[in-house]
Every structure is written in C-alpha cells, then in structure tokens.
Amino acid sequence: MIKVLFVCLGNICRSPLAEALFSHKICHKGYREQVFADSCGTSDYHIGELPDERAMNCARRNGIEMDHRGRQLHRTDFRNFDYLIAMDQSNLENIMQLSQKVGIPAKNLHLMREFQLAPEFLEVPDPYYGGEDGFQKVFEILDEALDGFIGELEKNHRLNGIS
DSSP states (O other): OEEEEEEESSSSSHHHHHHHHHHHHHHHHTOTTTEEEEEEESSSTTTTOOOOHHHHHHHHHTTOOOOOOOOBOOTTHHHHOSEEEESSHHHHHHHHHHHHHHTOOOTTEEEGGGGSSSOSSSSOOOOTTSOHHHHHHHHHHHHHHHHHHHHHHHHHSOOOOOO
C-alpha cells in the first residue's frame, strides 16, 4: 500500500482539503485498496479539531466529503508514509527540521504544486485569513496538482484500478 501524507500548518484548511480530494479521486479510479491518504499540520494549533467550516463548505460544494480531525506531524509519520506533500515552503522546511531532529529521513518529500502542469507559484496559498473565494481557489489548485500527483503514482507504481 502506498501511503501519502499531506502537510500544512494547522491541518484545518489546505491539507485536509487535499486529503479529502485525493481520497475521492483515488476511490473514483479504483485505487482505494492500493493507496491511503492522511493529513497533518506542523503546528499544534488545531489538534482534534474539525477542518475549517469554509474548507468543509468548499469541499461539499464540489461534491467532496471531509472526515478528519486535526493532528500534528509526528516522528512516526516519517516511517509510516511513503510520500510527504507540503503545501508551502515553510512547512517543507519544518518537515525537514523534524526529520533531522528525530534522525529519520523524510521519503519522497515534495511541494504540492510541483505536480501542477505550469504552476504560477510553488506554494498553495493559505486561505485561512480570507473569504470563501480563497478556499475555492485552493480547491482548484489542489484539483490540478493532485491529478499530476496521481499521474506520477500511476507511472511509478503499478496501480490497478478501473479506467
């Protein structure tokens, strides 16, 4: 099983949205038995909380259900996950610092937008301090980037599903 962890700061906006959308796409392709997704934050701000209401509303408007409680990146995640996908440079650096601190290398560490065809920027913007439109913009960015990421998984792993 391929295990993917999406990481942002608080684990209530971008990373749970990426997790839910990715899981939806994986199920649609018939890869549910071969790929697992989770999300977390590098901070401890929202441990145990539901995703931001605006993120859940955005997901629902786009036909995606979110079922997640906020959690913080843990040392065991470096052993348990095959891919760690950060939403921005700051969280990528936080992941690398924790990896060095605990002495466990982070496997397949990437920025989410590396998988977009022609990203305008390499970071997924944090919609937390904005309005509903910021969440929709993040959803659209994730939608495109996740298609690219799934394409990479299909190319690098022998995924068998329905076409």
